[in-house]
Amino acid sequence: MSARRSPTARSGARATAVAPPPPPDDAAPTSPEPEAGPRTLTYREACREGIRAAMLADERVFLMGEDVGMYGGCFGVSMGLLEQFGPERIRDTPLSESAFVGAGIGAALGGMRPIVEIMTVNFSLLALDQIMNTAAALQHMSGGQFHVPLVIRMTTGAGRQLAAQHSHSLEGWYGHIPGIRIVAPATIPDAYGMLATALADPDPVLVFEHGGLYNASGELPAGAGAVDLDTAAVRRPGTDLTLITYGGTLPMVLEAAERLAAAGVDAEVLDLRTLRPLDDVAILGSVRRTHRAVVVDEGWRTGSLSAEVAARITEHAFYDLDAPVARVCSAEVPMPYARHLELAALPTLEGVVAAAERVLRGGA
Amino acid sequence: MTADTPTQAPASTPGFRDGDPPEVRLLAQMLLVRRFEERCVELYSAGSIRGFLHVYVGEEAVATGVMSALEPDDAVVATYREHGHALLKGMSARAVMAEMYGKVTGCARGRGGSMHLFEAATRFYGGNAIVGGGLPLAIGLALADRLAGRDRVTACFFGEGAMAEGEFHESVNLAALWRLPVLFVCENNLYAMGTALARSESETNLAVKAAAYELPAWSVDGMDVLAVAEAADRAVQAIRAGGGPHFLEARTFRFRAHSMFDPERYREKAEVEQWKQRDPIELLRGRLVGQGTLAEADLAVMEAEVAAVVDDAAAFAEESPLEDLADLELYVHDPASSVLRRAPLLAAAREGVAP
Ligand SMILES: Cc1ncc(C[n+]2csc(CCOP(=O)(O)OP(=O)(O)O)c2C)c(N)n1
Ligand SMILES: [Mg+2]
Numbered sequence: 053m054s055a056r057r058s059p060t061a062r063s064g065a066r067a068t069a070v071a072p073p074p075p076p077d078d079a080a081p082t083s084p085e086p087e088a089g090p091r092t093l094t095y096r097e098a099c100r101e102g103i104r105a106a107m108l109a110d111e112r113v114f115l116m117g118e119d120v121g122m123y124g125g126c127f128g129v130s131m132g133l134l135e136q137f138g139p140e141r142i143r144d145t146p147l148s149e150s151a152f153v154g155a156g157i158g159a160a161l162g163g164m165r166p167i168v169e170i171m172t173v174n175f176s177l178l179a180l181d182q183i184m185n186t187a188a189a190l191q192h193m194s195g196g197q198f199h200v201p202l203v204i205r206m207t208t209g210a211g212r213q214l215a216a217q218h219s220h221s222l223e224g225w226y227g228h229i230p231g232i233r234i235v236a237p238a239t240i241p242d243a244y245g246m247l248a249t250a251l252a253d254p255d256p257v258l259v260f261e262h263g264g265l266y267n268a269s270g271e272l273p274a275g276a277g278a279v280d281l282d283t284a285a286v287r288r289p290g291t292d293l294t295l296i297t298y299g300g301t302l303p304m305v306l307e308a309a310e311r312l313a314a315a316g317v318d319a320e321v322l323d324l325r326t327l328r329p330l331d332d333v334a335i336l337g338s339v340r341r342t343h344r345a346v347v348v349d350e351g352w353r354t355g356s357l358s359a360e361v362a363a364r365i366t367e368h369a370f371y372d373l374d375a376p377v378a379r380v381c382s383a384e385v386p387m388p389y390a391r392h393l394e395l396a397a398l399p400t401l402e403g404v405v406a407a408a409e410r411v412l413r414g415g416a
Numbered sequence: 417m418t419a420d421t422p423t424q425a426p427a428s429t430p431g432f433r434d435g436d437p438p439e440v441r442l443l444a445q446m447l448l449v450r451r452f453e454e455r456c457v458e459l460y461s462a463g464s465i466r467g468f469l470h471v472y473v474g475e476e477a478v479a480t481g482v483m484s485a486l487e488p489d490d491a492v493v494a495t496y497r498e499h500g501h502a503l504l505k506g507m508s509a510r511a512v513m514a515e516m517y518g519k520v521t522g523c524a525r526g527r528g529g530s531m532h533l534f535e536a537a538t539r540f541y542g543g544n545a546i547v548g549g550g551l552p553l554a555i556g557l558a559l560a561d562r563l564a565g566r567d568r569v570t571a572c573f574f575g576e577g578a579m580a581e582g583e584f585h586e587s588v589n590l591a592a593l594w595r596l597p598v599l600f601v602c603e604n605n606l607y608a609m610g611t612a613l614a615r616s617e618s619e620t621n622l623a624v625k626a627a628a629y630e631l632p633a634w635s636v637d638g639m640d641v642l643a644v645a646e647a648a649d650r651a652v653q654a655i656r657a658g659g660g661p662h663f664l665e666a667r668t669f670r671f672r673a674h675s676m677f678d679p680e681r682y683r684e685k686a687e688v689e690q691w692k693q694r695d696p697i698e699l700l701r702g703r704l705v706g707q708g709t710l711a712e713a714d715l716a717v718m719e720a721e722v723a724a725v726v727d728d729a730a731a732f733a734e735e736s737p738l739e740d741l742a743d744l745e746l747y748v749h750d751p752a753s754s755v756l757r758r759a760p761l762l763a764a765a766r767e768g769v770a771p
Contacts, residue, residue, distance in 0.1 A: 146611065147548070215532055385745050
């Protein structure tokens, strides 16, 4: 790659292809260039536009993974990007998850800003060693000398009858690992704006896109750009109880809140957004106001993200609670194929409403 | 195995009669796989089959030829593109179709679907949707046979895409090092989803690549079922004679999309059309009719018998019941596990009541 004119409006200066990484700082991250007005996009398009903006803003950014180029991405996220950016920066890889995730780590060390796409979280297990034993640990192992500014995007979740090797929600599991940040965009502005912030992060960031959200559409406001990756967001304010969730289950939980509203219950809905580190300010603040909490998580109950959230609430807000914390999670089975079994294994609207009603009764 | 999913013995291949030349059975088997999958595609469009559906249309000669060299006691490990392998291993069309419908009469009681067909009785070990995931399993099966002193072979099928995964390299090395009785069958259909072979392998001669692990490795025309059968037969005989693992690359082509939805932006229509000229079923049919082994009337009978089996499988699947929702959490632990015995006690403890 030769040096070429930086396409950002910011500087208009010439940028070299391999610039040294900027020192980590707390300044606002590079915003993707905002479009003129608000527009309606699908979640898939928002992810794509986020990648496009990041690639235009910084020549060090490239996308690498299986079928991201010629095929257009297994979920169509990167459709058209190969034509715009070429095969050096939209880089198809063989089926070699461990190698190309590791290569992403190396490229990040070498001053690039890679976005590695793993088709789904299920296949990320073939790269788990690289993610955990290298990406997450390198900074600490090296006494702070090496930083891994790597972004790994992957699809997560069930709901499409893809059975036990294509349906799991393992983001909570990744949330166990110190040294990485875990984010789960649930809205169009987050699907668009989280990537820019993740790329500006000096440490590895894992982005979990729920497969059930790709076709959802919504508005990207005028001037939308980078969003923070530190705070949870109240998606619906309320006073009677807090429904805590993230990612793919947010739309269902918002619907459950409406169902509860029709019955006279004013539920607050908290979207965690970042799963590691958890925003204790938002979680505990909300529960201290409402005194009741239900955690909804598509992962399995045992050792899950919901377990972590519930534990923090009992550790730090126990005396503010009017009822035990309730959880709505997936049944403890590998995801079954048959429609009725899969639906029975997953959190449901009815299950969330029932858990909310139980908590409102004091847990009985 | 449940009583209502009887295993269909390979001998009962529709369209094949005892005394017919073996080539006729190969033709009938390929036809069954083709017609079965064509019906699956229709049923997918009708919404009766869901999830991912990967069909083997165009590649039938590979599994048909290889399986003709196996004994019923030999094991098969396949991928998510395995409906044909399941049928050829002797699983009933009913049990496979019912699984695709997610019915309790399916070979995995509706838990697995299209990508996860299994049957212990026929030694069909799946049905693996993790690319490369079946290879380590296959060498383990072969290791067990070796340790138990059993004279059996394990055939492991995988796509050429899997050859880029570490699992391939680790497994083939181990199998060769320990001289395990495994037949590795690479179904090289030239594409891994949208990635052409030359865009994923530094060495596109896959037999040469495999041979680096010091095992006999060669390629065969995967559209010619007789050539595949002969090559597999030689390999299986050598393996049974203690010759260690063998690697066979079958050069073939998938005529349809990777799964049900695929815009196929990555290949030219002309390339697909060119390969369709070498349709393995047409090749063998032409040969058998040309040499007078089969008459057109025989082919009509074969088609009718195959159609009857497929109709019967679809009707059976349609009418079959769903698994009881109360049984959702079955098959996570073995029924003999103390985990299950203690579960009610633990639930009661959580509720704070006496069990
Ligand atoms: C470890 C892993 N990575 C990615 C995938 C997604 N995927 C499913 S099939 C496939 C292509 C595999 O191609 P190949 O091995 O050649 O088999 P074919 O589909 O051509 O029969 C990919 C990338 C997967 N299932 N498992
Ligand atoms: Mg292939």
